[in-house]
Amino acid sequence: MMEIRNPITVEEAAKRVMACRKYGEVEYVDITAANGRVLAQDIIADHDVPSFDRSPYDGFAVRSIDTKTAAADNSILLNVVGHIGAGSVFKQELKEKDAVRIMTGAAIPRGADTVIMLEDTEQAGDNQIYIKREMKHHQNISFQGEDVEKGSVIVSKGKLINPGVVALLATFGYKQVPVSKKPVIGVIATGSELLEVDQALEEGKIRNSNAYMIMAQIERSGATAKYYGQFSDKLDICIQQMQVAMSEVDFLITTGGVSVGDFDLLPEIYDYFQAEVLFNKIKMRPGSVTTVAQLNNQLLYGLSGNPSACYVGFELYVKPIIDAFLDRDQIGLKTVKATLTEDFPKSNPFDRFIRGHYVIKNSQVTVAPSGKDKSNMVHSLAEANCFIRLRGGTAAYSKGEVVDIYLLENHS
Amino acid sequence: MMEIRNPITVEEAAKRVMACRKYGEVEYVDITAANGRVLAQDIIADHDVPSFDRSPYDGFAVRSIDTKTAAADNSILLNVVGHIGAGSVFKQELKEKDAVRIMTGAAIPRGADTVIMLEDTEQAGDNQIYIKREMKHHQNISFQGEDVEKGSVIVSKGKLINPGVVALLATFGYKQVPVSKKPVIGVIATGSELLEVDQALEEGKIRNSNAYMIMAQIERSGATAKYYGQFSDKLDICIQQMQVAMSEVDFLITTGGVSVGDFDLLPEIYDYFQAEVLFNKIKMRPGSVTTVAQLNNQLLYGLSGNPSACYVGFELYVKPIIDAFLDRDQIGLKTVKATLTEDFPKSNPFDRFIRGHYVIKNSQVTVAPSGKDKSNMVHSLAEANCFIRLRGGTAAYSKGEVVDIYLLENHS
Structure with a gap:
């Protein structure tokens, strides 16, 4: 019938x-298996980032008040009273003319309000340095919470997890990651x-x-x-x-x-x-x-x-x-515009979806059918990275016309 | 020291x-596990495609000579002597005024040299049809080998296997696929x-x-x-x-x-x-x-x-x-040009690689740093889909300038 x-x-x-x-x-997977999956819940910061005031540089934590008159032609001598590696904490409070050697990422010790970079200092003996530059209050300090405040949403659900998201998941303690089944x-x-x-x-x-x-x-x-x-x-x-x-x-x-x-x-x-x-x-x-x-x-x-x-x-x-x-934030293929680099001589009674290959050249997106003629079945199958959509009710398309393309392999 | x-x-x-x-x-994986792997050997066609002369349409295989005088006002009556489903073969040879019902993809029977589409015919009784159109010798036939010739290289080694390549692998009998370890x-x-x-x-x-x-x-x-x-x-x-x-x-x-x-x-x-x-x-x-x-x-x-x-x-x-x-045909990230949509005020004593987010709008690729200021560490990590390369020895970059970007997530 x-x-x-x-x-x-x-x-x-x-x-x-x-x-x-x-x-x-929702299911939970280990963080090492999360890349390429879809995040199923909002990720919330369980702490401030930085979680303490820290040094952005390799140098010396000092009191800005002690550097008031320092200049290229007026070195000031400070006493190095300690050494803070990344991850360790200096318990004492800095007193007048004290300096503490500090590594990038280490916590600023009490009393210090600035960090002078290593290259702006000069060794003056085993436990002393010259500084030749005036430092301002709060200069060169990464303050607690300045990147991320505790409690804020870091990544929203629906996002495809990429290596950058994995870094955030690790930073905020997500050993097990909620992902869409x-x-x-x-x-x-x-x-x-x-x-x-x-x-x-x-x-x-x-x-x-x-x-x-x-x-x-x-x-x-x-x-x-x-x-x-x-x-x-x-x-x-x-x-x-x-x-x-x-x-x-x-x-x-x-x-x-x-x-x-x-x-x-x-x-x-x-x-x-x-x-x-x-x-x-x-x-x-x-x-x-x-x-x-x-x-x-x-x-x-x-x-x-x-x-x-x-x-x-x-x-x-x-x-x-x-x-x-998967409750993704992007439903279906991403669509963008591209300029045709070849004529398409057939008319289109209905919408036509042709497998195409787009390239970016000089910041312009251009596209051509990936199998121009019927002997090109192989090329069309292997090389297509998009569909070209030609609207129904249109006659032939010419080189230079702008068309919609649907990206097949773009995951970001 | x-x-x-x-x-x-x-x-x-x-x-x-x-x-x-x-x-x-090189290792071999089942074809169902091949997507996303890198092809380790050239794929060779083990047969012609099509592997026999076949019908591109649903219709009737006929002898063009019998249609010579057919026209809208001059129907010609043919005898339907058989029926060929896709996958089956009609063993007889067509004689004068014979027609055989044929499905898309089925093999053209001996004696026939053209296929008339179903919509260009009319039922004339149980085993007869009218045709109202003259057909040419070899019209509407997909000839053996016209898509792919046996022995030719279908996909070259080094190619990232995508679903289109998988279709080719299946067509040419690659149940086990050679991929790079x-x-x-x-x-x-x-x-x-x-x-x-x-x-x-x-x-x-x-x-x-x-x-x-x-x-x-x-x-x-x-x-x-x-x-x-x-x-x-x-x-x-x-x-x-x-x-x-x-x-x-x-x-x-x-x-x-x-x-x-x-x-x-x-x-x-x-x-x-x-x-x-x-x-x-x-x-x-x-x-x-x-x-x-x-x-x-x-x-x-x-x-x-x-x-x-x-x-x-x-x-x-x-x-x-x-x-x-992996011996891929593309080594390293793909690089394209994009237009900056924001000023980048810092000078660049060395080459600078900034995490960026590019978009395609009106067939133009534009890009902006994905973490503009230092409080934007989260956005920079989660949203980056490229690096922006700013050349060493340059001063600030301005909105509108064209820069090189390195695509992070583009696999095609």
């Missing part, structure tokens, strides 16, 4: 999917033309590449992939396989089987489960047959069997749902 | 480090002021954040970190600890202990081992005391204890050595 499908816009499709968003749970996403391949990756080729068949590609996309998005292999082409077995998969994962993706072709089982399976089909036709190329259904609040994705369509379908409709599950 | 150090340029320092480059080995990098923290991340604060002390930050940087760079904890401040124990570490890792990083301060042990340790110090002073800020030595062809990094300097030292001198070990 040839079904009539009602195409919706890319934005409407995204909206319908996002209406089914689910949030994940990764969603588990099931992957099922359909298509009687598919061989597994380790099978020898046969006429009429191709190796299953979509499932492996999708699993890599799942991982890149910060989720966990679970592969269920290839579907049977018998409806009853399919239904059983799908039931098992749905019970074990947060979201389920099938690749292939969503066209209006005679052999495509997915619509029948959705019918059987009485799943609500959110849409089965989008005004976009490739991937117009991308189908999403939901069953008991679980999203079931039917991505196209065509590799480009499958790739695009994932990034546009699965990635945002992963971001939402 | 106050040692005189001879500062060298950033480029000279990088050159001396790279002269000690080591290559890693990750180097193991040892991390040792030094500094008597350091507490571990789970210890309560004490006056004069700070928690060890550098080691955790560096471990995250190591991971981000595609290597494996091995943490040896904090060094003893007793020379003989240190030497023993270092000996163990060196025997277990490819490269060793210590943080702290490289200043000319009185408590810094590292120079003594290098002396003890008779390690060759490649440099211990670089014309850069921060990180001028970054020290690199080599012992029996093993690089020993002495990064500064200052967090910013430590971070910069890693990215400039350790990351390229990791890339080299």
Whole structure:
């Protein structure tokens, strides 16, 4: 039966999917495993930074009042009464004409109100120095709390943890880090033309590449992939396989089987489960047959069997749902503008998402399709770092026009 | 003893480090674990793509000669003699006025030389169709080998594997993927002021954040970190600890202990081992005391204890050595130009590397320091996605000037 499908816009499709968003749970991981995860709670400063008044330089802690008349032609002699390594504390209070040798980061001793840098002093014997420069009250002191005040929010939840965030987590004592649990996403391949990756080729068949590609996309998005292999082409077995998969994962993706072709089982399976089909036709190329259904609040994705369509379908409709599950501060791919460096002669009845490669040259972002012609499938797959979006209802695009691009590999 | 150090340029320092480059080995991982690894061998097509002449559309395989006079006002009747699903093969040869129903991706049957799209036909009974359009010889056929020829190099070694590359690996039967073995990098923290991340604060002390930050940087760079904890401040124990570490890792990083301060042990340790110090002073800020030595062809990094300097030292001198070990096609951080959106009023006696945040707006890359003033340590750590390089020997930089930036998080 040839079904009539009602195409919706890319934005409407995204909206319908996002209406089914689910949030994940919080789990704790060791700080050494936190990089690349999503912070699940605000990080609060458990102390001031610095947590004491400290020296920003290697030098001598002194009393500014003792340096009043010091100048290049008027050395003043001070007595070195101690030595403070980083991490140790000098217990005495400085008296008149006292100086204490101090290392970068060490606590300012009582009585001292400034630090004179080592290069502004001169050794004058075993326990004496000359200083040749007047110091001001509170000069060269890093005051307690000047970087961060105790109790303030250091990093907000939703942030992707990078090495700089790890440094902050360590500084504030987060040995165990609250992160968002990764969603588990099931992957099922359909298509009687598919061989597994380790099978020898046969006429009429191709190796299953979509499932492996999708699993890599799942991982890149910060989720966990679970592969269920290839579907049977018998409806009853399919239904059983799908039931098992749905019970074990947060979201389920099938690749292939969503066209209006005679052999495509997915619509029948959705019918059987009485799943609500959110849409089965989008005004976009490739991937117009991308189908999403939901069953008991679980999203079931039917991505196209065509590799480009499958790739695009994932990034546009699965990635945002992963971001939402992780409660990230950035939902979906980052979008920026770029200048086309090549003509795109085809017209665009629907929105078109082409795999592209953007570069930055002289602080300008330019982009070109990464596989210009159909013989360039390999280059397009391996070299794409963005999608180029060409709006539906437009004629050809010319070199020099500014387009929207969606960044695939940019994590910051 | 106050040692005189001879500062060298950033480029000279990088050159001396790279002269000690080591290559890693090849290992095989399952295709599901290949994303994010570095390809260690060229990937060769084991078959043509397509591997047989196939249909790019859903429609009917026909003989163009039978369509010669077809037009909108002149329907031609063909006999549907078969049905080819994707993956199956039609064994008969087409005879005069024969048509075979064919699915996208299926093999073209013998005798047919074109595919007419489903929408250009009309059902004329159970086993007959009308066609209303003349088809040309070889129209709508994807020919064997037109995408990729058997034997050609699909992806070159050194490439970071992304989901597109995974799709190619699957297509060409790479169930096991040759990747570069990750180097193991040892991390040792030094500094008597350091507490571990789970210890309560004490006056004069700070928690060890550098080691955790560096471990995250190591991971981000595609290597494996091995943490040896904090060094003893007793020379003989240190030497023993270092000996163990060196025997277990490819490269060793210590943080702290490289200043000319009185408590810094590292120079003594290098002396003890008779390690060759490649440099211990670089014309850069921060990180001028970054020290690199080599012992029996093993690089020993002495990064500064200052967090910013430590971070910069890693990215400039350790990351390229990791890339080299992995035999990547991109060595070191990617560098592009960006326009400053803020004044930078300080002069730059040496090259200055500031943590920055770049954005793309209207296809222009702009950048600002991510921690403008010293109270902004947190923002600088968490939000940096690049370094801004300000050249030594320059006065202040102004808003609008174009500078070099080094991208920290861009993997493509």
